[in-house]
Amino acid sequence: MALKDWQTNSEYYRDIFWKTIDEWADPSKADEGAVFIENVPNHEEMLAECQRYTSWNPESAFPLVSGRKRHERYWDTTSNKYEQIPEDRVGTRGFAIPTKEDFPTIYEFLKRNEHQYFRPEISRLDAGGHIFPHTHSSPKFVEEWIYNMCLNFPDKCKFAVYPLGIIPFQAGDVYKLRGRNYHSVINESDEPRYHIMMRTKEYIRDYEKLFNEQF
Numbered sequence: 001m002a003l004k005d006w007q008t009n010s011e012y013y014r015d016i017f018w019k020t021i022d023e024w025a026d027p028s029k030a031d032e033g034a035v036f037i038e039n040v041p042n043h044e045e046m047l048a049e050c051q052r053y054t055s056w057n058p059e060s061a062f063p064l065v066s067g068r069k070r071h072e073r074y075w076d077t078t079s080n081k082y083e084q085i086p087e088d089r090v091g092t093r094g095f096a097i098p099t100k101e102d103f104p105t106i107y108e109f110l111k112r113n114e115h116q117y118f119r120p121e122i123s124r125l126d127a128g129g130h131i132f133p134h135t136h137s138s139p140k141f142v143e144e145w146i147y148n149m150c151l152n153f154p155d156k157c158k159f160a161v162y163p164l165g166i167i168p169f170q171a172g173d174v175y176k177l178r179g180r181n182y183h184s185v186i187n188e189s190d191e192p193r194y195h196i197m198m199r200t201k202e203y204i205r206d207y208e209k210l211f212n213e214q215f
């Protein structure tokens with residue numbers, strides 16, 4: 001059994017994503033899954049800003065992007081299947097907009113690169129947190145690529161995208177991820193994992209087009 005059709009937005013493909021990763025993962029297909037862009041040297045300062053911050057929002061600021069509310073189950077590495085998230089693990093994700101006041105180092109980096117990275121948002125995935133396998137595709141909106149900068153990447157944290165498999169993230173790495181392909185993150189470590197999502201110019205163009213059609 002393999003993940004044959006990543007465009008099929010069904011429970012079935014989400015369920016087999018981690019179960020069959022050894023069958024479908026193909027490191028030679030990196031260009032179709034996640035492309036390395038750069039390593040940002042002062043990532044430790046950026047991480048410290050996230051660790052000091054306390055006002056994480058459970059909802060993303062960009063509600064038109066699908067996938068935000070699909071964290072209702074998690075991949076249990078013991079039972080080898082998806083399980084309901086227990087009450088004490090609900091709300092294991094938080095979002096923040098990188099303002100100059102709260103995240104000065106991150107803000108400065110983004111300001112310097114505003115020609116490349118658009119609509120940034122910081123994401124925190126708590127210890128034990130999971131991001132359910134999902135795509136960013138919908139009939140009306142296709143988020144082709146999204147930049148993803150990792151500020152820390154603890155042991156036992158895994159980020160996979162179809163058809164590449166595990167993305168070899170190291171702290172400070174920026175990858176351009178093909179968001180329309182299934183992807184998922186599992187943080188089985190005992191510390192939160194922080195990353196910054198940054199949109200492409202094409203994403204902004206499509207987002208504004210959809211917004212103008214709706215309102």
Ligand SMILES: [Fe+2]
Nearest residue numbers: 067136179183
């Ligand atoms: Fe995503």
